[in-house]
Amino acid sequence: MIGSYRCNCPSGYYSNVTTHICMPEDSHKYFEWTRIFLGTTIGFLVILLVAICIKQKMKHKKNTELRQQFFEQNGGGMLIQRLSGAGPTNVDVKIFTEEGMKEATNNYEESRILGQGGQGTVYKGILPDHSIVAIKKSRLGDSSQVEQFINEILVLSQINHRNVVKLLGCCLETEVPLLVYEFISSGTLFDHLHSSISDSSLKWEHRLRIAVEIAGTLAYLHSSASIPIIHRDIKTANILLDENLTAKVADFGASRLIPMDKEQLTTMVQGTLGYLDPEYYNTGLLNEKSDVYSFGVVLMELLSGQKALCFERPHNSKHIVSYFASALKENRLHEIIDGHVMNENNQREIQEATRIAVECTRVTGEERPRMTEVAAMLEGLRATKTKHQWSDQYPPETAHLLGVDILSAEGETSSIGYDSIKNVAILDIEAGR
Ligand SMILES: Nc1ncnc2c1ncn2[C@@H]1O[C@H](COP(=O)(O)OP(=O)(O)OP(=O)(O)O)[C@@H](O)[C@H]1O
Numbered sequence: 001m002i003g004s005y006r007c008n009c010p011s012g013y014y015s016n017v018t019t020h021i022c023m024p025e026d027s028h029k030y031f032e033w034t035r036i037f038l039g040t041t042i043g044f045l046v047i048l049l050v051a052i053c054i055k056q057k058m059k060h061k062k063n064t065e066l067r068q069q070f071f072e073q074n075g076g077g078m079l080i081q082r083l084s085g086a087g088p089t090n091v092d093v094k095i096f097t098e099e100g101m102k103e104a105t106n107n108y109e110e111s112r113i114l115g116q117g118g119q120g121t122v123y124k125g126i127l128p129d130h131s132i133v134a135i136k137k138s139r140l141g142d143s144s145q146v147e148q149f150i151n152e153i154l155v156l157s158q159i160n161h162r163n164v165v166k167l168l169g170c171c172l173e174t175e176v177p178l179l180v181y182e183f184i185s186s187g188t189l190f191d192h193l194h195s196s197i198s199d200s201s202l203k204w205e206h207r208l209r210i211a212v213e214i215a216g217t218l219a220y221l222h223s224s225a226s227i228p229i230i231h232r233d234i235k236t237a238n239i240l241l242d243e244n245l246t247a248k249v250a251d252f253g254a255s256r257l258i259p260m261d262k263e264q265l266t267t268m269v270q271g272t273l274g275y276l277d278p279e280y281y282n283t284g285l286l287n288e289k290s291d292v293y294s295f296g297v298v299l300m301e302l303l304s305g306q307k308a309l310c311f312e313r314p315h316n317s318k319h320i321v322s323y324f325a326s327a328l329k330e331n332r333l334h335e336i337i338d339g340h341v342m343n344e345n346n347q348r349e350i351q352e353a354t355r356i357a358v359e360c361t362r363v364t365g366e367e368r369p370r371m372t373e374v375a376a377m378l379e380g381l382r383a384t385k386t387k388h389q390w391s392d393q394y395p396p397e398t399a400h401l402l403g404v405d406i407l408s409a410e411g412e413t414s415s416i417g418y419d420s421i422k423n424v425a426i427l428d429i430e431a432g433r
Contacts, residue, residue: 080115296360
């Protein structure tokens with residue numbers, strides 16, 4: 001018997017070497033078994049723990065490899081390369097984790113879906129700091145969508161403008177890439193103009209301001225952004241409205257950065273039917289005038305409350321541009337202007353805005369004005385309106401005391417509007433060609 005001796009103990013008892021206390025031999029056997037049992041259990045647990053640790057490590061390694069693979073597959077490497085090559089960016093693009101995105105969308109719960117577009121599904125997300133965001137998830141297994149996502153990150157990282165939806169970050173370590181934007185609460189301009197569920201009947205003041213905001217944003221993208229940008233998919237469904245009905249231009253997936261030394265690019269024709277510039281469609285040559293055409297269509301939608309394409313309209317008026325052209329030719333503009341818009345005080349503005357829309361949608365790009373000119377003309381209309389509102393409200397002497405002179409000074413710009421109003425009749429005839 002190891003660790004014990006029998007001396008001095010009665011038979012059937014043993015004494016422990018160290019304690020010299022006599023104990024029954026049965027209990028000794030019990031302790032021996034306990035020790036064996038404990039030793040085996042602890043050994044087994046240690047082996048189990050080591051096995052779990054190794055498995056976890058392997059899983060972690062596999063996950064990291066998979067995330068790395070997804071990151072590469074989603075163009076992460078290319079993005080980092082191009083972002084660092086593009087010089088300083090205007091926007092901080094945060095990299096979100098897969099876990100963070102799952103938590104924010106409650107595992108992509110169906111009730112969180114805000115909308116579905118050609119590129120994928122947009123979810124409402126709540127970040128740990130309680131801020132609300134919109135998370136766009138690309139369609140699975142479509143590499144062209146992935147390219148558009150990367151393109152959108154690259155383009156939006158160059159823009160910081162109050163009328164462009166802000167890109168907060170992205171997540172590329174998931175099977176399909178995710179983009180995270182600021183949440184814009186009041187839906188799209190398309191819904192406001194055409195949806196039967198939306199009872200919002202936008203007044204002319206709102207519509208004109210929205211038109212000015214979109215035109216100003218496009219003028220900025222074409223001329224003032226660090227690299228000229230062509231949006232390529234301007235339409236009412238891509239204009240979001242916030243709680244103050246401020247326009248936010250969205251969806252830069254199709255947009256193109258134009259190298260400084262190039263005036264136009266040859267690209268695969270892309271855009272939305274009804275808004276697509278016919279010249280670009282025919283030649284594949286893209287330049288800023290394609291956005292001007294699409295903007296003209298949007299302006300016509302704002303004026304008429306009609307969709308860009310509608311198969312319920314007569315044969316020669318299915319497209320909104322021909323709808324306006326035939327109404328102008330037959331001198332019945334008042335018939336096609338939205339009932340929520342026209343009143344006895346704004347007829348000249350409506351005529352002038354119609355003239356601008358018609359100019360924007362001329363068949364060749366050369367005939368169309370530049371976006372900076374369009375923005376100035378519309379801004380001129382708005383300034384005139386504000387000036388008139390002030391002078392109706394306050395007699396000239398009071399207005400002077402209230403500093404309305406400043407607005408009058410802005411009226412210099414509005415003179416563009418006045419001058420062009422003189423041309424309305426001529427242009428009405430031209431539009432009917
Ligand atoms: N930042 C955002 N905030 C709130 N809602 C958004 C935001 N971005 C998109 N949405 C909603 O998600 C919908 C789908 O957006 P998305 O840009 O993917 O599609 P689309 O513009 O309708 O289609 P396509 O990509 O084919 O042009 C929008 O119509 C809008 O309702």
